[in-house]
Amino acid sequence: MKLVFMGTPEFACVVFEQLCGCHEIVAVCTQPDKPVGRKQILTPPPMKLAALARGIPVLQPQKLDSGVSEKLAQLGAEAIIVVAYGKILPESILHIAPCINIHASILPAYRGASPIQQMILSDDEEFGVSIMRMDSGLDSGDILGVARIPRSSHAAHATTAMLGQMLAQLGAHKLIEVLENLDTITPIPQDHTKATYCKKICKNDGLVCFDNAKNIYKRWLAFSQWPGVFLASGIKLFGIRVVPESNPKSSATCPTTSTSARAGEILSVKPCVIACEEGALQIDELQAPSRNRMDASAFLLSQQKRVGDVLC
Numbered sequence: 001m002k003l004v005f006m007g008t009p010e011f012a013c014v015v016f017e018q019l020c021g022c023h024e025i026v027a028v029c030t031q032p033d034k035p036v037g038r039k040q041i042l043t044p045p046p047m048k049l050a051a052l053a054r055g056i057p058v059l060q061p062q063k064l065d066s067g068v069s070e071k072l073a074q075l076g077a078e079a080i081i082v083v084a085y086g087k088i089l090p091e092s093i094l095h096i097a098p099c100i101n102i103h104a105s106i107l108p109a110y111r112g113a114s115p116i117q118q119m120i121l122s123d124d125e126e127f128g129v130s131i132m133r134m135d136s137g138l139d140s141g142d143i144l145g146v147a148r149i150p151r152s153s154h155a156a157h158a159t160t161a162m163l164g165q166m167l168a169q170l171g172a173h174k175l176i177e178v179l180e181n182l183d184t185i186t187p188i189p190q191d192h193t194k195a196t197y198c199k200k201i202c203k204n205d206g207l208v209c210f211d212n213a214k215n216i217y218k219r220w221l222a223f224s225q226w227p228g229v230f231l232a233s234g235i236k237l238f239g240i241r242v243v244p245e246s247n248p249k250s251s252a253t254c255p256t257t258s259t260s261a262r263a264g265e266i267l268s269v270k271p272c273v274i275a276c277e278e279g280a281l282q283i284d285e286l287q288a289p290s291r292n293r294m295d296a297s298a299f300l301l302s303q304q305k306r307v308g309d310v311l312c
Contacts, residue, residue: 001179002026004072004097005051007083013050014168015083015102015175020054022176026075029059029068031086069093079179082134083171091136099134100178102171104164106130106146108195111139116160116167117222118198126150127163129171131178133187140195142187147174159224203227210263210311213242213279233312238293239284243273264310272296274311 005016006029019025028051036043051058061068069092072080082089082101089099105115106128119127128148135141147170149155155163178185206227208216220229220240230236261267261275272283286299294302305311 001078002076004029004075004077004080005047005083006030006080006085006089007047008045008086009084010046011104011164011168012083012085013046014165015081015172016047016050018169018172018176019081023179025051025054025056026077027057027059027072029061029072029085032060032062064090064093066092069096072096079182081175088138089134094134094136098182100144100175101132101134101139101141102175103130103132103139104167104171106148107132107139107143108190108192110198111195112198113200114198116164117201120158120160120163120222121218123218124151127155127167129167129174131171131175138197140190140192142189144182144185144187145174145178147171157221159221161225201227206230207232208237210274210276210281211278213276213281216240216276216281217242231312234289235311236287236293237283237285238287239296241282243280243282245279262310264312266300266305266307266309266311269300269305269307270297272300 001023003019003023003025004027005019005025007013007016008031016025016028028047030045030047030051033042033044033048035041048058048060059068059071064087069090072093073096077097079097080093080099082099093099103115105119106126107130110118126148128146130143131145132139132141133144149166149170155166158166201223206219206223206229208219208229208231210216216229217240220237223229228236229240263275263277265275267273267275267280272286274281274283283296285293286296287293288299
């Protein structure tokens with residue numbers, strides 16, 4: 001099939017590369033280059049680089065106006081594939097050709113901008129992707145196919161980046177299957193009464209206090225790419241693990257017990273183990289504001305923190 005591909009992040013690139021092996025992609029539409037980092041260096045999105053590497057024309061419109069719709073219509077695509085593009089498509093594009101979207105959740109659950117993070121935070125028993133015929137609503141179109149993976153050993157402790165790679169591969173294979181059978185598939189309307197929504201991630205979502213060890217761990221998995229997890233003081237936490245309840249100190253030489261400890265109390269310096277109101281966390285690295293990341297034990301020693309002190 002002749003396809004137009006609309007996508008922006010690495011998740012979209014995984015699907016794009018799979019499609020290139022069996023379909024003709026006549027153009028890629030992606031977000032404009034954006035300034036990145038402290039130096040605000042203008043940086044192309046991953047999807048642009050992937051398309052240019054294959055010699056495929058790239059469109060980067062600021063707005064999806066009538067001019068863009070006309071350009072896309074002139075390409076004669078049989079379908080428009082949309083994967084994490086980042087903008088809602090206007091009716092003028094939806095009517096050019098069937099617009100087919102890979103959404104990284106089992107719809108109607110987690111419509112919106114952050115489904116992968118929300119699946120992790122919700123501790124779902126299974127993860128999945130939905131192939132959807134797009135309409136004018138927010139992830140509300142009819143379902144063309146669903147693929148699932150259980151929260152097994154390889155997915156249970158996956159970060160957003162890791163789970164995103166798994167779901168992108170899963171979605172690519174399901175999308176190819178759907179395209180091969182598009183003429184015979186009967187679209188299934190979503191049950192809108194069961195729809196749930198997830199918002200765009202903001203920086204403040206990474207703010208944590210030492211209340212519940214398991215919840216903080218899930219936030220670390222969900223937000224490790226951005227915004228990370230950090231305390232009210234600005235100290236960032238990296239490499240977080242829940243300490244098993246049978247050994248809350250993760251160290252036989254540490255005499256303090258988590259049952260009597262205060263939230264944020266240091267139970268062990270090496271390894272770095274911090275008590276929570278519920279459970280305890282082992283932390284690999286810490287970073288003070290405007291400083292470099294450090295081994296967590298070295299950080300505590302540099303701050304003259306000892307067992308029994310509170311990290312806040």
